[in-house]
Amino acid sequence: MSEEKEQHPWNALQQTPLNDLKRRAKIVDTLKEIEPVELAGAERFAYDCGDGDALAWYFAADGKVLLVTFLHESELNTFDCHEEEGEDYAVQRSYFKGVPEDLVALVQNQEETDELLIIDDATGGRTIQVATGVYWCDGNSWYVAEGLREHCQNAGLDVFDEGGFYMVYQYILGRPFTPEAYHAATFNEYLSAEENEERLEQVRAVFASVR
Known part of the structure; x- marks a missing residue:
């Protein structure tokens, strides 16, 4: 009998309660020593996955x-990719079509950080966060941004593969979020057995401390 096929992370995201998802985001940020950021009416948890993602x-x-996800090698990456002044911004902004404006406002005119790049509109008046993947939830269901979906359909691109959706793997969506599951998903093969055990104990301590 063949093993049950693992569900797509997008389906797993749909099944993850938002309060649980937020706790997972808090834990990952704590483990990576990244401070959450308070915005007007929202809280941001950002993570640099390495190699520019x-x-x-x-x-x-x-x-x-x-x-929002950013895969730097993606064909959807607009950062410094167009010749005409302001076109990087225009294309990037188009990916957010269909997303509620109050959510889009959270990625506009924000400061650049170590994790998150921004693009300006060439006039210096507006900026937007660089993203190759744009996904949003209305409080119940998750959606791919209409503009991103249209762009990918026209270009023959996969909104998840090119968007860099793979990065949600560390949140163990669709399965219990335990220290052991997180450690297994992020296991460092270059560490010794003893070092990996020490790391697991550190992970357990963070899980216990975040509510």
Whole structure:
């Protein structure tokens, strides 16, 4: 009998309660020593996945959530990719079509951080966070941003593969979020057995401390 096929992370995200998802985001940020950021009406948890890839969760006070991912080698990357002045910004902004404006406001005119790059509109008046994946939740269901979906359909691209959605692996979506599950998903093969055991104990301590 063949093993049951693992569900797609997008389906697993749909099944993860938002309060549980926020706790997972808090734990990962704590483990990575990244401070959450308080915005007007929202809280941001960002993570640099290495090699230029990053993601950020925006949990709004009204229950909506925005997830942006950035895969630097993606064909969707607009950063310094167009010749005409302001076109990088225009294309990037188009990915957010269909996302509620109060969520889009969370990625506009924000300061650049170590994890999150921004693009300006060439006039210096507006900026927007760089993203290859734009996904949002209305408090109940998750959606791919309409603009991103349209762009990918026209270009023949996969919104998850090119968007860099793989980065949600560390949140163990669709399965119990335990220290052991997180440690297994992020196991460092270059550490000794003793070092990995010490790391697991550190992970357990963080899980116990975050509510």
